[in-house]
Amino acid sequence: EDQVTQSPEALRLQEGESSSLNCSYTVSGLRGLFWYRQDPGKGPEFLFTLYSAGEEKEKERLKATLTKKESFLHITAPKPEDSATYLCAVQADGYALNFGKGTSLLVTP
């Protein structure tokens, strides 16, 4: 059975304090790994798709990386507006996404 585990569940950072969020997965036949950002009361906002081990993608202060067992979302010099829940999801045999429970990030000034 496909499993996606995100850690930590919650993370509090000072503005400018870089860190990483982890997404560990067990899936047979990974088609893609997805990162989303979700603000309270809103739907998930697409960030990145990674398809193969070694792949990296960047967007502003965020960089996503992928290995055969896990993905990291690196946040460099975060700002308060980066506060949100970050969701990881894997896509295997079908087209549906299997989501982790997310990491709730709070960045304080």
Next chain:
Amino acid sequence: GAGVSQSPSNKVTEKGKDVELRCDPISGHTALYWYRQSLGQGLEFLIYFQGNSAPDKSGLPSDRFSAERTGGSVSTLTIQRTQQEDSAVYLCASSSDNEQYFGPGTRLTVT
């Protein structure tokens, strides 16, 4: 361009009543998905439509749940005889390739 829209944004219903939730996907997107997000749980896949193919209903939790997609565009998720455990945010997503774009969701509360 316009994103995925969902209506209503909030729905409060009494236990046992039927509800219909609507999703308007991004224009031109052939794939449409329904997910459910319960408090403390991750997003849970419900159903998937692709073009004119038969939908993938493998995620529907019971036969009280059904969905249709008319004309390859708008979709309606119907929950019959609602139960309190159906309370959740119901999210719709659409895609033209692999990337799924989500709507704002419908928050369903069953009292």
